[in-house]
Amino acid sequence: MPRASSIAQAKADKRAGKSPSTQASHFVRDEIEAVRSGKHGVRSAKQAIAIGLSEARRAGVEVPQPKAGTKAATAKPAAKSGGDTVARRPSSESTAKRREAATKALKRESTAGASHQALSAQAKRAAGTRTAADRSAAAEKAAKTKGAAGRSEAARKAARTRASKKAPR
Numbered sequence: 257m258p259r260a261s262s263i264a265q266a267k268a269d270k271r272a273g274k275s276p277s278t279q280a281s282h283f284v285r286d287e288i289e290a291v292r293s294g295k296h297g298v299r300s301a302k303q304a305i306a307i308g309l310s311e312a313r314r315a316g317v318e319v320p321q322p323k324a325g326t327k328a329a330t331a332k333p334a335a336k337s338g339g340d341t342v343a344r345r346p347s348s349e350s351t352a353k354r355r356e357a358a359t360k361a362l363k364r365e366s367t368a369g370a371s372h373q374a375l376s377a378q379a380k381r382a383a384g385t386r387t388a389a390d391r392s393a394a395a396e397k398a399a400k401t402k403g404a405a406g407r408s409e410a411a412r413k414a415a416r417t418r419a420s421k422k423a424p425r
Contacts, residue, residue: 258311262286266317273401279317284308288370297365301378304370 262282269279287308291298298304309319368374402410 258283258315259286263315266312266315270317275397276312276317276319280309280312280319283312283315283317287311288375291367291370294367296359296362297367298362298369299365300369301374305378 262285265282266279269282284305285308287304290296291304298307312319399407
């Protein structure tokens with residue numbers, strides 16, 4: 257169940273004109289925190305991210321569905337959570353059983369999938385698939401939606417980072 261604060265932050269991001277992936281990031285962060293705190297485990301960083309994106313879709317964030325070629329086990333639930341054309345609602349008994357079974361299965365998994373190392377490796381793999389044009393377009397859009405105060409703060413942060421890397425340890 258997504259936190260109310262995540263929903264509020266996602267709505268604020270939408271009003272600011274930020275991308276759906278930025279809006280969904282609050283839900284993904286919540287999911288990673290849930291795994292790290294031991295609420296349940298995941299098999300991989302990808303699974304933790306997928307669960308967070310699914311929650312975002314259910315909360316109304318317009319995150320695109322997985323691309324063609326994605327495993328059916330991932331794509332089918334994503335399509336269900338994003339669509340609003342459901343033929344009939346399953347009985348609450350079967351829904352409760354399914355939810356309980358899913359939670360039980362996740363509790364058997366390790367929390368290593370949400371470790372800093374696993375997330376870093378996943379980010380590097382994802383970044384490797386993006387073209388220079390993709391990265392450039394994303395940076396341009398980020399600069400537009402950040403605003404003057406945000407750009408100024410980002411510049412100060414970058415200066416602090418550069419200074420800390422120069423200082424001897």
